Amino acid sequence: MSRDVLRWRSEESPGLDTTRGSLLMRLKNREDSAAWEVFDEIYRPLLLRFARSRGLDHADAEDITQQCMTAMHAHIGSFDYDPERGRFRSWLRTLVNNKVRNLLRDRRELQVESGHFRALPAQDDSPDAVFESLWMQQHLWHCLRELRNEVEESTYQAFQYYVIEQWPMERVCRELGMKANHVYTIKWRLTEKISAKMRELLPEEE
Numbered sequence: 393m394s395r396d397v398l399r400w401r402s403e404e405s406p407g408l409d410t411t412r413g414s415l416l417m418r419l420k421n422r423e424d425s426a427a428w429e430v431f432d433e434i435y436r437p438l439l440l441r442f443a444r445s446r447g448l449d450h451a452d453a454e455d456i457t458q459q460c461m462t463a464m465h466a467h468i469g470s471f472d473y474d475p476e477r478g479r480f481r482s483w484l485r486t487l488v489n490n491k492v493r494n495l496l497r498d499r500r501e502l503q504v505e506s507g508h509f510r511a512l513p514a515q516d517d518s519p520d521a522v523f524e525s526l527w528m529q530q531h532l533w534h535c536l537r538e539l540r541n542e543v544e545e546s547t548y549q550a551f552q553y554y555v556i557e558q559w560p561m562e563r564v565c566r567e568l569g570m571k572a573n574h575v576y577t578i579k580w581r582l583t584e585k586i587s588a589k590m591r592e593l594l595p596e597e598e
Contacts, residue, residue: 415593416480419468430534436461439488445522446492456491463487485595487521492519535589539582550575551582 418427430555437462464484536556540548550568553559555559561572568575 416435416468422465422469425473431464432461434530434534435484436465438526439484441526441530442488442519442523443492446496446519446528448492455493459491460484460488481527485520485527489519489523511532531590531593532586535586535593538589539585542585543582546570547578547582550578555579555583 415427415430418424419431421427436457439457440453443456444450448456464487546568550564550570553564553567554561559567561575564570564575565572
C-alpha cells in the first residue's frame with residue numbers, strides 16, 4: 393500500500409488512536425468468537441511486524457507475538473475501556489516493547505558471557521514511531537478487506553488502481569473501461585466508507 397494512502401488516512405482522521413470500545417467490551421465474553429476473530433486479524437499481524445522491525449527473526453517474532461496474544465487473552469476481562477485512565481494502544485505498545493526489550497537484553501547478556509557479543513543494528517525509527525505506523529496500517533488494511541467484500545470487484549479495482557496504487561487516470565479508465573467521472577465518484581464514495589469504518593473501529597479522542 394502506498395505511503396500516500398496511509399498519510400491520507402492519518403491526516404484526515406487525526407484522533408484515531410484508541411481501539412473501538414465496543415470491541416473491547418465484546419472480548420470480555422470469551423465465547424464471542426466473531427469478536428476474537430476480528431481482534432486476532434488486526435493485532436496478531438501488527439505485533440508480528442513490530443517484533444520483526446526490531447530485528448527479531450521470524451521464529452522469535454512469532455514467539456513474542458504469541459506471548460502478547462496470550463497476555464491479552466488473560467487480562468482483557470479486567471480491562472476497563474476508559475480513555476481518561478489510559479488507552480489500550482498504549483498498554484499494548486508497552487507490553488510488546490517490554491517483551492522485545494527483555495528478549496534482546498537476555499540475548500546480549502548471553503552473547504557477552506560467551507565472548508561473541510555483536511552490537512545490534514541501529515534502527516532509523518524509534519520503537520514507538522514504528523508501532524504507531526504499524527498500528528494505523530493494520531487497522532486500515534482491516535477496513536480495506538471489509539470494504540472489498542462489500543462492493544463490486546470492478547469498483548474496488550478502480551479504487552485500488554487509482555487511490556492505492558496511484559495509477560494515472562488514463563490507465564485506470566483504459567484497464568477497466570470506465571469514464572474518469574465514474575472513477576472520481578468511486579474514489580469519493582469508497583473514501584467516505586473507509587473513513588466511517590476507521591471512525592467506528594478507532595473512535596476519536598475526547
